[in-house]
Amino acid sequence: MKTKKMADHKAHHENTQVKNTSGTAQRARLLERLQKGSIDTFTAIRELNIVRPGARINELRSLGHNILTHRMTLTDDQGRPHSSIALYYLSTNPPAEVSQ
Template identity: 75%
Template sequence: MTRQKKGQPNKASQKISHVDNTSGTAQRARLLERLHISPIDTFTAIRELNIVRPGARINELRGLGHKILTHRLTLTDDQGRAHRGMALYYLSTNPPAEVAA
């Protein structure tokens, strides 16, 4: 085993995916980037974007002037349980098909 010298970055740490960055800034950036592509629900934001409290990040983005709307729906979690009133977030310029109709 070799010892790492002080002040030198660990090579493995340089390959960390951006979803491993849990700072609020990084989470807001990931969420906003995704919202420009398509709507996202709470479970997907948690699972795919590593955002534990998507509602808080949405609130912060709204405070920064982004027009993000919420549609409430029933979603099924990974264990097959239904959850009523879950959020589907979307930019006002990119509504989901079920809301636009």
């Protein structure tokens, strides 16, 4: 009899591929990216395959990560401006346009 493999609930950023859409994998990818610098909603969706970045951010905050949000206007791939797009960053790593 074959045994089923259980999903790894402790996914780590080094072994989570962009095609893995589990919440654990998405949080690992997003946290790894935040440790390198700020990321906006559009980039998180496009590059990290995270459809609801705000939800993952809230989950990371509930796990104790100090993530801040800056709102800004960005233009999408079709040239349309969008106001109040979130730019997320770790409090120890503010983006250049937010730091004083």
